[in-house]
Amino acid sequence: MNRINIKKLGFAMGLTGALVYLGCIVVMLTAGREGTIDFFNSLLHGLDTTSIIRMDVPLWEAAIGIVQTFIIGWLIGALIAAFYNVQLKNRRV
Known part of the structure; x- marks a missing residue:
């Protein structure tokens, strides 16, 4: 069996997580509050996300979230x- 390159898998997982995070941003920007709630309710098997969806996320907070998601994804992949x-x-x- 071949060994897995730790840094490369970490980077791949981190980048994938960051892209998923960006996808969530796109959904929130294009679908509006009700569309976002509907999307995540169906994605999470009917879990009601109404009380946890926050649409007024500042840009700096979203940027920090992307970085944090990348780091967590990198660590998981590594x-x-x-x-x-x-x-x-x-x-x-």
């Missing part, structure tokens, strides 16, 4: 790759 690689070492012994 950990998955590291755990996978460690498991490969243990199987060969």
Whole structure:
């Protein structure tokens, strides 16, 4: 089995998370409050998101959210790759 490059998988996961975050921003900007609520209610299997949807998110807060999402995604991807690689070492012994 091949080893997974930790930094590359981390970057891929971080970038994917940031793109999903940007997708949420696009939904909020184009669908309005009711459309956003409908979208996330259907996405979350009928969970009522009415009380947690906030449409007045400042630009600086959204930018920090993208950065935080990238960092968390990078860490998750790096950990998955590291755990996978460690498991490969243990199987060969």
